Amino acid sequence: MDGGAPIPKSPSGVDDATPPEGCSARRAPVSGENAQILCDNLVRIYKTEGVEVVALQGLDLIVEPGEFVAIVGASGSGKSTLLNILSGLDVPTAGVARVAGVDLLTMTAKERLAYRRETVGFIWQQTSRNLLPYLTGRENVMLPMRLAGRGGGRRGRNARAQELLDLLGIGHCADRLPAEMSGGEQQQVAIAVALANEPQVVLADEPTGELDSDTADQVFAALRRANRELAVTAVIVTHDDQVSNRVDRTVGIRDGRTSSETLRRAAEDGEIIAEEYAVLDRVGRLQLPRDFMNSLRMERRVRLKLERDHIGVWPERPGDA
Numbered sequence: 001m002d003g004g005a006p007i008p009k010s011p012s013g014v015d016d017a018t019p020p021e022g023c024s025a026r027r028a029p030v031s032g033e034n035a036q037i038l039c040d041n042l043v044r045i046y047k048t049e050g051v052e053v054v055a056l057q058g059l060d061l062i063v064e065p066g067e068f069v070a071i072v073g074a075s076g077s078g079k080s081t082l083l084n085i086l087s088g089l090d091v092p093t094a095g096v097a098r099v100a101g102v103d104l105l106t107m108t109a110k111e112r113l114a115y116r117r118e119t120v121g122f123i124w125q126q127t128s129r130n131l132l133p134y135l136t137g138r139e140n141v142m143l144p145m146r147l148a149g150r151g152g153g154r155r156g157r158n159a160r161a162q163e164l165l166d167l168l169g170i171g172h173c174a175d176r177l178p179a180e181m182s183g184g185e186q187q188q189v190a191i192a193v194a195l196a197n198e199p200q201v202v203l204a205d206e207p208t209g210e211l212d213s214d215t216a217d218q219v220f221a222a223l224r225r226a227n228r229e230l231a232v233t234a235v236i237v238t239h240d241d242q243v244s245n246r247v248d249r250t251v252g253i254r255d256g257r258t259s260s261e262t263l264r265r266a267a268e269d270g271e272i273i274a275e276e277y278a279v280l281d282r283v284g285r286l287q288l289p290r291d292f293m294n295s296l297r298m299e300r301r302v303r304l305k306l307e308r309d310h311i312g313v314w315p316e317r318p319g320d321a
């Protein structure tokens with residue numbers, strides 16, 4: 001411990017980085033210039049009958065092109081709010097939200113329609129929301145291409161739809177109606193529908209929420225194939241924190257903010273190791289995990305010390321006040 005340069009003691013503890021109310025925060029310039037998805041200090045406030053609910057309170061997120069990322073968090077943490085914004089269904093109250101270079105706060109109605117048709121594809125939890133029940137698998141995949149005027153005529157659309165279904169391993173569902181497919185097959189056809197117009201990003205809201213774990217594995221494998229073979233960026237929202245075994249990076253959301261990230265890397269012996277990181281926001285705020293705080297009885301203040309290669313965090317000593 002000795003020899004480390006002490007951090008100047010701040011009278012108000014670790015939260016000192018918070019700018020005073022009414023002052024604009026002096027923020028570092030936004031990084032992630034080449035990010036496929038960039039959310040910076042994203043805020044969404046719902047107002048119902050005079051009551052305000054802050055669903056997102058300064059959420060930061062950067063997703064690079066080609067990443068396969070899961071967003072996890074408890075019920076009410078803001079996952080669906082974030083996904084609705086990224087999919088162009090909802091507009092944030094403040095902050096920055098950019099996907100594939102499109103500014104989601106300022107786009108016109110026409111740009112929004114084009115964005116939803118061609119830049120992003122989505123897969124919802126309810127299979128009935130993804131597929132039209134009176135169209136076959138192949139026809140469902142052809143529909144978005146027809147609506148966007150793509151695919152080079154009926155024959156071209158037909159061929160591309162079959163190609164996508166084959167790539168995802170569900171070519172046998174091409175001529176079946178959704179009611180003639182299993183839940184897992186329906187979700188895999190839904191992935192093909194989401195990919196139909198060659199989007200840069202696919203967004204999935206609990207895509208395996210209604211499936212057993214074996215079937216969920218198949219749906220994840222199909223998403224992974226799309227991600228790898230078509231180089232599409234994939235973001236999946238889920239309650240299931242076991243999902244970190246199946247994606248490159250897991251981003252945890254708590255109370256409308258990104259709170260932790262789990263990264264997967266291969267160790268020297270080839271074993272895959274998942275490591276959890278706390279997320280540092282742009283002004284240097286850090287949310288300590290509640291169980292760490294509880295076990296060391298950290299409450300209002302902590303002591304910090306800068307060491308050569310880390311920062312030490314200690315509970316307040318009795319009599320410090």
Ligand SMILES: Nc1ncnc2c1ncn2[C@@H]1O[C@H](COP(=O)(O)OP(=O)(O)OP(=O)(O)O)[C@@H](O)[C@H]1O
Nearest residue numbers: 046048053055073074075076077078079080081082
């Ligand atoms: N349309 C709305 N009007 C008012 N409040 C809303 C609305 N939609 C969401 N909220 C509130 O915003 C907060 C975040 O909700 P959100 O649905 O994004 O959470 P979630 O993490 O997706 O939850 P779940 O996993 O249960 O779907 C919650 O407090 C919720 O009650």
